[in-house]
Amino acid sequence: MTAKPLVEMRNISIAFGGIRAVDHASLDLFPGEVVGLLGHNGAGKSTLIKILSGAYRRDSGDIYITGEKAEINNPRDAKKYGIETIYQTLALADNVDAAANLFLGRELKTRWGTLDDVSMEAEARKVMGRLNPRFRRFKEPVIKLSGGQRQSVAIARAIYFNARILIMDEPTAALGPQETAQVGELVKQLKAEGIGIFLISHDIHDVFDLADRVCVMKNGQVVGTARTSDVTQDEVLGMIILGKCPPGAVPGPGAMPMAA
Ligand SMILES: Nc1ncnc2c1ncn2[C@@H]1O[C@H](COP(=O)(O)OP(=O)(O)OP(=O)(O)O)[C@@H](O)[C@H]1O
Numbered sequence: 098m099t100a101k102p103l104v105e106m107r108n109i110s111i112a113f114g115g116i117r118a119v120d121h122a123s124l125d126l127f128p129g130e131v132v133g134l135l136g137h138n139g140a141g142k143s144t145l146i147k148i149l150s151g152a153y154r155r156d157s158g159d160i161y162i163t164g165e166k167a168e169i170n171n172p173r174d175a176k177k178y179g180i181e182t183i184y185q186t187l188a189l190a191d192n193v194d195a196a197a198n199l200f201l202g203r204e205l206k207t208r209w210g211t212l213d214d215v216s217m218e219a220e221a222r223k224v225m226g227r228l229n230p231r232f233r234r235f236k237e238p239v240i241k242l243s244g245g246q247r248q249s250v251a252i253a254r255a256i257y258f259n260a261r262i263l264i265m266d267e268p269t270a271a272l273g274p275q276e277t278a279q280v281g282e283l284v285k286q287l288k289a290e291g292i293g294i295f296l297i298s299h300d301i302h303d304v305f306d307l308a309d310r311v312c313v314m315k316n317g318q319v320v321g322t323a324r325t326s327d328v329t330q331d332e333v334l335g336m337i338i339l340g341k342c343p344p345g346a347v348p349g350p351g352a353m354p355m356a357a
């Protein structure tokens with residue numbers, strides 16, 4: 098992969114009170130790449146991606162998007178750079194259908210200023226056809242959909258507005274095995290379209306299935322980053338638990354110092 102990185106985060110830090118939630122973290126993401134972000138509770142994973150999505154303002158560090166220094170200080174800025182986030186809660190409006198969710202707050206209007214339901218449904222069918230061709234339940238409120246189908250509606254909403262960078266925070270935490278597999282298919286589809294994805298997960302198996310690289314955080318610091326083909330799952334567990342960086346990984350500031 099020799100393309101320019103979509104995202105480069107360099108030396109990102111943020112503290113809450115006395116706690117260094119993210120401490121000089123650096124991480125990049127290439128087009129069509131899935132990078133899994135792993136680490137224990139409180140390691141700083143969500144905080145780091147919330148800085149990228151503009152939910153938090155970093156204390157220091159720089160973000161580059163396709164090689165250019167980016168000013169990301171709020172969620173609106175992040176969207177301008179094509180960064181979309183899907184939180185675990187999905188934030189769907191339960192009582193309306195897929196199309197209404199797709200255009201929530203960005204509704205299409207007719208030239209008379211009324212809601213253009215026909216166009217919105219047509220667009221919804223187009224984008225869902227790309228993501229999840231078996232999806233048929235366009236007329237139902239999303240509360241009636243399965244977890245996997247709800248996830249595809251949330252992803253459709255994120256990518257419809259030209260996301261190039263997708264952040265998924267624990268996308269499968271509330272899903273059963275079959276729906277987890279469905280989300281995996283969605284991720285592969287997005288990857289094939291050149292979208293870069295940060296995937297936060299507690300499930301190391303999911304991450305190994307889907308990610309090209311993994312980045313492990315501990316106590317706000319990056320322990321290391323590795324191609325999934327260069328490390329074993331046991332080695333990655335060692336990174337998560339002990340902060341021990343194996344030979345196949347590039348160590349970060351949080352790597353345990355080598356025994357003398
Ligand atoms: N808004 C906040 N105010 C104060 N402290 C915060 C805030 N957000 C996060 N923290 C702290 O920052 C640290 C990193 O938390 P973060 O949520 O990023 O961890 P995480 O790796 O996403 O964990 P989890 O796996 O539980 O989601 C924790 O010590 C957390 O308590």
Ligand SMILES: [Mg+2]
Nearest residue numbers: 142143144266
């Ligand atoms: Mg988190």
